[in-house]
Amino acid sequence: MSAAKHVPTYTVPSLTAEDGAKVAEILQDRLNSLTDLHLTLKHVHWNVVGPHFIAVHEMLDPQVDAVRLMTDATAERIATLGAEPLGTPGALVASRTWEDYHLGRATAIEHLGALDEVYQGVITAHREAAKATEELDDVTNDMLIGHLGELEQFHWFVRAHLESATGKLSTEGETSELGAARAAREAG
Numbered sequence: 001m002s003a004a005k006h007v008p009t010y011t012v013p014s015l016t017a018e019d020g021a022k023v024a025e026i027l028q029d030r031l032n033s034l035t036d037l038h039l040t041l042k043h044v045h046w047n048v049v050g051p052h053f054i055a056v057h058e059m060l061d062p063q064v065d066a067v068r069l070m071t072d073a074t075a076e077r078i079a080t081l082g083a084e085p086l087g088t089p090g091a092l093v094a095s096r097t098w099e100d101y102h103l104g105r106a107t108a109i110e111h112l113g114a115l116d117e118v119y120q121g122v123i124t125a126h127r128e129a130a131k132a133t134e135e136l137d138d139v140t141n142d143m144l145i146g147h148l149g150e151l152e153q154f155h156w157f158v159r160a161h162l163e164s165a166t167g168k169l170s171t172e173g174e175t176s177e178l179g180a181a182r183a184a185r186e187a188g
């Protein structure tokens, strides 16, 4: 079921089938990442507790909706390129290179700390994918750049909760979700 890696019999006009396959493979990884992200955001929406519950609970639903739209555009671009988008949970888990979200029921500030790390990872990989498609396919590149504008704004929504009046993030220097959650809790 890894047809995204196979050379399609057709792709969009002016791209070679090989380049269409390359772009589709890049997009399959982004589809996995965005699907993982909207499911994780819902998981946080359901498991956030304590003070600021309602603010974080309600902040996340528009992000879930926007990221779901990004998955749809990404999957349909893969199909447009002549490849096969893989959207099942099993395919996602089998091919993802990152770990499942680490927190269950936890306070708002801990989830926000962990989500800072989640967005850090998704945005970094999305920027790499945008860079990799710059020379291959302008339309895909434009779509990814559009996603980044929204993802980076959502990342700011998360980070604004973790920021001091002097502009310092409580999660600065952390590289894991649990470490960031702990740093955010200790600062809050």
Ligand SMILES: [Fe+2]
Pocket (backbone or CB within 6 Å): 045
């Ligand atoms: Fe809900």
